[in-house]
Amino acid sequence: MGSNALAPLPHHVAIVMDGNGRWAQKRLLPRLAGHKKGVEALRRCVQLCGERGVRVLTVFAFSSENWRRPPEEVSGLMGLMLSALAREVSGLKAHGVRLHCVGERAPLAEKVRQGLEQAERETAGNDGLILNVCFNYGGRWDIAQAAERARQQSPHAPITEQALAAHTALAHVPDPDLLIRTGGERRISNFLLWQLAYAELYFSDTLWPDFDAADLDAALRDYAQRQRRFGKTGEQVTGQVKRQDQGQDARGAEPGELPC
Numbered sequence: 001m002g003s004n005a006l007a008p009l010p011h012h013v014a015i016v017m018d019g020n021g022r023w024a025q026k027r028l029l030p031r032l033a034g035h036k037k038g039v040e041a042l043r044r045c046v047q048l049c050g051e052r053g054v055r056v057l058t059v060f061a062f063s064s065e066n067w068r069r070p071p072e073e074v075s076g077l078m079g080l081m082l083s084a085l086a087r088e089v090s091g092l093k094a095h096g097v098r099l100h101c102v103g104e105r106a107p108l109a110e111k112v113r114q115g116l117e118q119a120e121r122e123t124a125g126n127d128g129l130i131l132n133v134c135f136n137y138g139g140r141w142d143i144a145q146a147a148e149r150a151r152q153q154s155p156h157a158p159i160t161e162q163a164l165a166a167h168t169a170l171a172h173v174p175d176p177d178l179l180i181r182t183g184g185e186r187r188i189s190n191f192l193l194w195q196l197a198y199a200e201l202y203f204s205d206t207l208w209p210d211f212d213a214a215d216l217d218a219a220l221r222d223y224a225q226r227q228r229r230f231g232k233t234g235e236q237v238t239g240q241v242k243r244q245d246q247g248q249d250a251r252g253a254e255p256g257e258l259p260c
């Protein structure tokens, strides 16, 4: 297999869609114009991931900290979420995409909550790509709410890694294999703190509205070259790869699971 190969593919790709504001500012446009272009880039990326064979795509659309932005940008993003859901849901249905909105819902306006719930209901029967849109999401919120739910479910049981993981907001999917952040910054910004424990990290200087097939494929190619060791030695992993020739999984685990 040559160095251009996209295999092995990540089962689950997570993306911090950063750079919308700078994309707009470079064109002397309001920041919201960048977010609108960002919706188009997201539509393109969903389609590309489906075509490439990625099974789960998780995107960061609004962080717990983004409330600190100017009120007009916050309300613009809320309105954009609502209009994007209404406009995109038929396309998602047509492509078999199942949408999950992930994050703290209580602080959202009632109409936004209803929009999220309706889009989830309408795509619930789909069995293609799983699209998790993290909206009013923070990794610290996720860990805290998971611990609280674990405690409520079993007040006297210890909070183990397994018990906590079962209550995190992405418990319905394996952990991300690949995290892409666009826009040039090299940080996590409170995204998926629990779930990224063993993700491969990929940083792209492309601003999110410009993120296209070539950028995605570059990330997938880069991922395909990584050696994932999950704490083992390189020799152990290479040994497992040899056994794969005899029909076994290279890591001895499902994507996103720690091979214990």
Ligand SMILES: CC(C)=CCC/C(C)=C/CC/C(C)=C/COP(=O)(O)OP(=O)(O)O
Binding pocket: 017, 018, 019, 020, 021, 022, 023, 035, 036, 038, 039, 042, 060, 061, 062, 063, 066, 077, 078, 080, 081, 082, 084, 183, 208
């Ligand atoms: C709500 C919705 C439908 C989501 C899809 C559109 C989308 C891509 C939203 C991401 C919003 C966001 C805060 C991006 C970060 O770029 P930034 O504003 O931080 O850009 P900058 O770093 O260049 O300022």
Ligand SMILES: C=C(C)CCOP(=O)(O)OP(=O)(O)O
Binding pocket: 016, 017, 018, 060, 061, 062, 063, 066, 185, 187, 189
């Ligand atoms: C992409 C989203 C939704 C949040 C992270 O980007 P930010 O632009 O908010 O991150 P920081 O620069 O503040 O770390």
Ligand SMILES: [Mg+2]
Binding pocket: 018, 019, 183
């Ligand atoms: Mg930013």
